[in-house]
Amino acid sequence: MTGSVPPDSPPPPRLRLRPETPEGWVRLHLAGRPLLARLARTLAALPVDLTPAERTARQREASGALLGHLGVRLDVGGLEHARGGPFVVVALHESLLDVPVLLTLPLRLRFAARDEIFTWPLVGPAVTRLGHLSITPERGAAAYRHLLRAGRAVLAGGESLGLFPQGSVLGLETDFQRGAFTLARHLRAPLLPxxxxxxxxxxxxxxAPTLRYGQRVGLRVLPPVPVAEVLAVLPDILRARVQREMKRAALSGDLPPPRRYDPERDGYWDGYRFDIDPAFPELRGQIEARRLHLSGETG
Structure with a gap:
């Protein structure tokens, strides 16, 4: 596999689910698919003028039902750090299930998500009605200005804004982008890792479409970075420090193993915007060498 669909390509016509076991097939088709359809229709039909409290309640109900159906075993720690806010929440990202898991936090949360997700069947109408923020990273400064305006309104309403600074689900090795840290600075908001x-x-x-039931998922809330520190530390320095602390926790052995990026298995995603964390120099060098080769700068 040498690459995947670039970000400006149309989304896949459907999201494939292939249970790993015969029992999973029965569970998905008898209960899972009807549940997903019912939740999506219910969320898409909500009133357009939801209050933050109403949005939080409806999201938590749907997320709880989904995680319950999947038999997810949550290993949660650090919830004492998730009090107060509102925050700019920065989370590691390795699965579309990260959002339902984050919605178990004691926060009122809205998320910024890539624009293509808003076009997906079932999912798109639901996240649109819930007021999550659509972003198009390829628009550069215009996308950032849009996120800044929308993020200011989210925080003003008492909700926290959830962001995934890796910008992809490739794996732990992907580098954090600076946008979330610059945004927190401009919004004068504390960061919650x-x-x-x-x-x-x-x-x-x-x-892969593989679906597994009964899996353990780890969630650790680290101490927040207060506003004074967000304003005092340059975004790139803060980005590097927070990234290092979060990935150290992910690799500590206290949590389920994180996803690791293997380009030979996962594809090189040529044309897709991502970088490799300098903490993983071998993989970083491999990706950079490939990009140089594709650009014709090396033999």
């Missing part, structure tokens, strides 16, 4: 691991074991989309 959240470590998530194990979600990729439930559903491996977009790498």
């Amino acid at each position: 959240v470590v998530l691991t194990g979600g990729h074991r439930i559903w491996e989309h977009p790498f």
Whole structure:
């Protein structure tokens, strides 16, 4: 596999789910698919003028039903750090299941998500009605200005804004982008780091349709970075420090193993915007060498 669909390509016509066991097939088709359809229709039909409290309640109900159906075993720690806010929440990202897991936090949360997700069957109408923020990273500064305006309104309403600074679900090795840290600075908001691991074991989309029930997922909330520190430390320095702390926690052995990026298995995603964390120099060098080769700068 030498690459995957670039970000400006149309989304797949459907999201594939292939249970790993015969019992999983029965569970999915008898209960799972009807549940997903019912939840999506219910969320898409909600009033357009939801209050933050109403949005939080409806999201938590749906997320709880989904995680319950999947038999997810949550290993949660650090919830004492998730009090107060509102925050700019920065979370590790390895699965589409990360959002339902984050919605178990004692926060009112809205998320910024890539625009293509808003076009997906079932999922798109639901996240649109819930007021999550659509972003198009390829628009550069215009996308950032849009996120800044929308994020300011989210925080003003008492909700926290959830962001995934890796920008992809490739794996732990992907580098944090600076946008979330610059945004927190401009919004004068505290940062809340959240470590998530194990979600990729439930559903491996977009790498494979494999679906697994009864998996353990780890969630650790780290101490927040207060506003004074967000304003005093340059975004790139803060980004590197928070990334290092979050990934150290992910690899500590206390949580389920995180997803690791293997380009020979997962594809090189040529044309897709991502970088490799300098903490993983061998993989970083491999990706950079490939890009140089494709650009014709090396033999």
